[in-house]
Amino acid sequence: MSDAALEVQGLNRAFGALPVTRDVNLSLERGARRALIGPNGAGKTTLVNLITGALKPSSGRVLLDGADITATSQAERARRGLARTFQINQLFRGLTVLENLCMTIGERDGHCNNLWRSAGSKRAVIDEALDHLDSLRLVDDSLKLVRELPYGRQRLVEIAIALAQKPRVLLLDEPAAGVPSSESHLILDVVAALDPDIAVLIIEHDMDVVFRFAKEITVLVQGAVFTQGAPEEIMANADVRAVYLGEEGHKGRRHV
Amino acid sequence: MAASDTESAARIVARERAADYLVSRHRFQWPEALPWLIAIAAFFIFPDRMTFGGQVLIMVLFALSLDLILGYAGIVTLGHAAFFGIGAYTAGLLIARLGYSEPISTLFAAALMAGLVGVITGWFLLRYRGLTLLMLTLATAIMLQETGNLRSDLSGGYDGLPGLTISPLFGRFDYDLYGHVNYLYVLGVLAVVFYFVRRIVYSPFGQALTGIRENVRRMHAIGSPVHRRLVTVYAIAAAIAGVAGALFTQTNAYVTLTVFDFDNSAKVMVMLILGGTGRLYGAFVGAVVYMVLEDYFSKLSPTFWQFGIGLLLVLAVLFARRGLLGLFEDAGRRLSKRKKP
Amino acid sequence: MGLVPHFAIIAVSILFDGLAYAMFLFITSVGLSVTMGLMNFVNLAHGAFAMAGGYIVVTLTRTLGVDFVPALIIASVLVGLISIPFERYLYRRLYKATDLEQVLLTIGLAFMSIATFTYFYGPIPKSVPLPEWLQGDINLGFRNFPSYRAFLIVLGAFLIAVLWYGFERTNIGAKIRAAVDNRRMAESVGINVDLLFTLTFAVGSGLAALGGGLAIQLFGLSPSFAVIYLVLFLIVVAVGGLGSLKGTLLAALVLGVFDTAGKYLLADAGGFFIYAVTVAVLLVKPAGFYGRE
Numbered sequence: 001m002s003d004a005a006l007e008v009q010g011l012n013r014a015f016g017a018l019p020v021t022r023d024v025n026l027s028l029e030r031g032a033r034r035a036l037i038g039p040n041g042a043g044k045t046t047l048v049n050l051i052t053g054a055l056k057p058s059s060g061r062v063l064l065d066g067a068d069i070t071a072t073s074q075a076e077r078a079r080r081g082l083a084r085t086f087q088i089n090q091l092f093r094g095l096t097v098l099e100n101l102c103m104t105i106g107e108r109d110g111h112c113n114n115l116w117r118s119a120g121s122k123r124a125v126i127d128e129a130l131d132h133l134d135s136l137r138l139v140d141d142s143l144k145l146v147r148e149l150p151y152g153r154q155r156l157v158e159i160a161i162a163l164a165q166k167p168r169v170l171l172l173d174e175p176a177a178g179v180p181s182s183e184s185h186l187i188l189d190v191v192a193a194l195d196p197d198i199a200v201l202i203i204e205h206d207m208d209v210v211f212r213f214a215k216e217i218t219v220l221v222q223g224a225v226f227t228q229g230a231p232e233e234i235m236a237n238a239d240v241r242a243v244y245l246g247e248e249g250h251k252g253r254r255h256v
Numbered sequence: 257m258a259a260s261d262t263e264s265a266a267r268i269v270a271r272e273r274a275a276d277y278l279v280s281r282h283r284f285q286w287p288e289a290l291p292w293l294i295a296i297a298a299f300f301i302f303p304d305r306m307t308f309g310g311q312v313l314i315m316v317l318f319a320l321s322l323d324l325i326l327g328y329a330g331i332v333t334l335g336h337a338a339f340f341g342i343g344a345y346t347a348g349l350l351i352a353r354l355g356y357s358e359p360i361s362t363l364f365a366a367a368l369m370a371g372l373v374g375v376i377t378g379w380f381l382l383r384y385r386g387l388t389l390l391m392l393t394l395a396t397a398i399m400l401q402e403t404g405n406l407r408s409d410l411s412g413g414y415d416g417l418p419g420l421t422i423s424p425l426f427g428r429f430d431y432d433l434y435g436h437v438n439y440l441y442v443l444g445v446l447a448v449v450f451y452f453v454r455r456i457v458y459s460p461f462g463q464a465l466t467g468i469r470e471n472v473r474r475m476h477a478i479g480s481p482v483h484r485r486l487v488t489v490y491a492i493a494a495a496i497a498g499v500a501g502a503l504f505t506q507t508n509a510y511v512t513l514t515v516f517d518f519d520n521s522a523k524v525m526v527m528l529i530l531g532g533t534g535r536l537y538g539a540f541v542g543a544v545v546y547m548v549l550e551d552y553f554s555k556l557s558p559t560f561w562q563f564g565i566g567l568l569l570v571l572a573v574l575f576a577r578r579g580l581l582g583l584f585e586d587a588g589r590r591l592s593k594r595k596k597p
Numbered sequence: 598m599g600l601v602p603h604f605a606i607i608a609v610s611i612l613f614d615g616l617a618y619a620m621f622l623f624i625t626s627v628g629l630s631v632t633m634g635l636m637n638f639v640n641l642a643h644g645a646f647a648m649a650g651g652y653i654v655v656t657l658t659r660t661l662g663v664d665f666v667p668a669l670i671i672a673s674v675l676v677g678l679i680s681i682p683f684e685r686y687l688y689r690r691l692y693k694a695t696d697l698e699q700v701l702l703t704i705g706l707a708f709m710s711i712a713t714f715t716y717f718y719g720p721i722p723k724s725v726p727l728p729e730w731l732q733g734d735i736n737l738g739f740r741n742f743p744s745y746r747a748f749l750i751v752l753g754a755f756l757i758a759v760l761w762y763g764f765e766r767t768n769i770g771a772k773i774r775a776a777v778d779n780r781r782m783a784e785s786v787g788i789n790v791d792l793l794f795t796l797t798f799a800v801g802s803g804l805a806a807l808g809g810g811l812a813i814q815l816f817g818l819s820p821s822f823a824v825i826y827l828v829l830f831l832i833v834v835a836v837g838g839l840g841s842l843k844g845t846l847l848a849a850l851v852l853g854v855f856d857t858a859g860k861y862l863l864a865d866a867g868g869f870f871i872y873a874v875t876v877a878v879l880l881v882k883p884a885g886f887y888g889r890e
Contacts, residue, residue, distance in 0.1 A: 075477075075479045075480055078476070079479040083477075084477060091471065092466070095470060098277075099278070102463070106460045107480045111460040112463065113461065114459055115459050115488075116456075117459060123275070126278055139267055142271075
């Protein structure tokens with residue numbers, strides 16, 4: 001209850017007269033593996049933006065480890081252990097992969113407040129960055145500029161950055177989106193191997209991924225929570241199939 | 257078993273290579289000595305152009321300060337001359353109104369004043385971007401200029417404050433008519449400031465600046481205190497521009513309100529673009545090329561010069577977006593590709 | 598004379614002169630606002646188009662003996678047409694470029710045009726011969742008002758009406774508004790945004806030229822006009838909000854009247870006001886009065 005890693009209470013957000021998030025309640029315990037699914041335009045990414053602080057809610061609260069972070073900035077929430085990936089990669093494209101990681105770790109540990117010592121003098125930062133890259137098989141790409149990598153590898157860098165923040169709560173926005181199917185297993189292996197202590201929320205359309213990964217599913221429809229529960233319950237739920245799968249019927253991936 | 261051994265050995269080698277790149281990136285490389293050697297050589301080769309030489313070095317310093325904001329942090333402003341002007345007038349007023357003419361401590365005072373204004377204005381203005389920020393910074397510079405005009409009794413207005421001679425350097429070196437002492441003095445200041453700027457650029461803070469430039473959204477998401485970083489670099493850049501302004505007053509023994517002109521802000525931006533932003537030495541290349549060309553062509557015909565610099569700008573944006581240094585890098589890369597069999 | 602009537606006369610003078618100035622600002626800046634709002638393109642060469650218009654009027658009236666008002670019309674049309682190849686072959690390449698690149702390119706163009714006009718016309722300010730009916734004053738009983746300024750106000754009001762009608766009531770106006778609001782959406786419903794922009798740019802440049810021609814009598818015309826008044830146009834656009842007719846008008850009125858009032862009441866500090874107002878507005882409403890976001 002009070003030990004939830006992430007809690008969302010009565011979150012509301014409207015753009016003018018259009019409500020995009022309606023009275024959402026959500027709770028992620030430590031080690032959660034929750035999938036957030038719903039038809040297009042349901043407001044899944046908006047919800048993630050509200051949780052991370054990229055967007056301000058009209059009303060409601062967000063709590064991280066029991067502390068009310070509703071009024072804090074996006075950066076402050078990140079410092080407190082909330083990390084996310086974006087649906088479209090948000091990377092430092094003109095920098096090398098290694099620099100992308102070193103910068104993340106540098107900001108995390110406050111090294112970037114240092115104007116005097118050289119960035120390269122913190123060997124520990126470089127080593128940790130390489131460790132992260134190693135676990136994602138990206139070491140060979142360390143010195144390549146991000147924009148020179150194929151999209152699938154860039155997506156891995158996106159996840160690497162989120163992991164390098166050493167988060168307690170991780171929000172993944174369609175991590176396999178845009179990745180060619182030949183490479184998507186790389187992403188999925190990473191997601192499956194995530195630290196069991198991290199609370200993870202993943203927005204996904206691909207039911208393969210959802211079933212492989214999720215212990216709990218939240219269904220979002222038109223900005224409101226439609227229903228929540230274990231995967232088997234959700235998939236057996238006729239209403240869910242009607243509202244969600246009817247829309248998804250023409251998408252290529254396998255679904256129930 | 258053997259396969260995975262070589263695999264892990266290869267990975268270790270790759271790791272070491274990657275680490276080495278970052279660890280040794282900040283070390284001085286021999287081409288970096290070139291601009292300094294050239295500057296010293298100029299002292300001996302062109303002894304009769306040392307007043308001009310001093311002006312060029314001052315512009316290098318000014319452009320260097322702008323590079324921190326524009327090249328590294330990626331912030332576009334139109335009012336950088338404001339800080340140059342504040343520094344120039346700090347030096348001018350210290351001599352003219354307070355009779356204080358010790359040169360080096362004046363530089364510190366100028367840096368402090370300009371830096372202070374940088375912190376205050378930056379804290380408010382750096383929340384904005386794009387046209388809004390351009391207009392706000394431009395308006396701030398103009399308002400400072402207008403304030404000076406209002407109190408022309410203090411500032412000397414557009415006629416300026418003449419006769420601002422400084423005391424001998426270190427108490428010993430008196431300024432000579434040919435600007436020799438002045439040139440070496442400015443070169444010395446430039447070298448010292450450059451050392452600090454270079455350290456900043458290669459520090460984790462400098463890294464964060466490039467992060468802000470490359471993707472500010474990502475920076476927020478990884479917890480970077482973006483606004484604080486920007487105000488910090490803005491204040492540092494302002495302080496350095498202030499030093500350049502003070503040197504200007506000391507070199508010319510004269511200062512007028514035209515130091516605040518938009519023309520000045522535009523000029524330094526053009527210099528930096530010509531040389532190449534975000535490359536530390538772009539300021540050197542750009543300022544030298546610009547000043548030398550201006551000196552030559554505007555004597556020929558000021559109209560022709562204005563046309564030429566306009567044309568150069570248009571061509572630079574269309575074909576050489578990364579400036580002269582960018583062109584050199586491209587050429588160098590093409591040459592080394594051709595060398596490989 | 599009592600204090601109140603004296604005060605009233607000053608107020609009326611400020612309003613009148615301020616209004617005339619505001620009309621000039623509006624006419625010259627509205628094109629910049631719409632094109633910047635439509636294409637997100639920072640065009641610092643806009644002042645150069647205004648200056649070009651002014652010089653064409655000078656040549657037409659002084660050298661070719663054309664009357665003032667026809668000269669204004671010819672100059673506007675000419676500059677509008679000339680601006681089309683600029684947009685299609687030069688500006689279009691930079692729509693996706695950064696703010697900085699656009700700023701630098703257009704500043705470069707401005708410099709080139711200033712130099713060109715200095716070469717052909719010299720740096721000394723030019724004036725323009727006005728027809729009889731625009732010289733002198735109109736007597737409205739309690740005060741005389743310069744006919745030229747009255748003409749500006751009337752012309753401005755007329756253009757505002759025409760532009761408003763064009764913007765709000767015609768098909769094309771609707772398309773422009775749609776494209777300013779959401780360009781991608783407009784393209785996807787079949788609006789030819791490229792053509793729209795060329796058209797808008799031409800009209801905007803033509804209006805700038807008209808403003809330049811009108812400015813000669815107010816400020817004199819020299820090549821540096823392109824840069825000096827550019828600051829004003831940018832301020833009007835920034836304060837009004839990009840892409841908004843209403844915003845440009847409101848900004849022109851506020852800034853025009855404030856600047857005039859400042860110069861009347863506080864002669865020396867007068868120039869300060871317009872920038873102070875700008876900073877105040879932008880700090881509170883960074884997108885201007887009617888800007889988006």
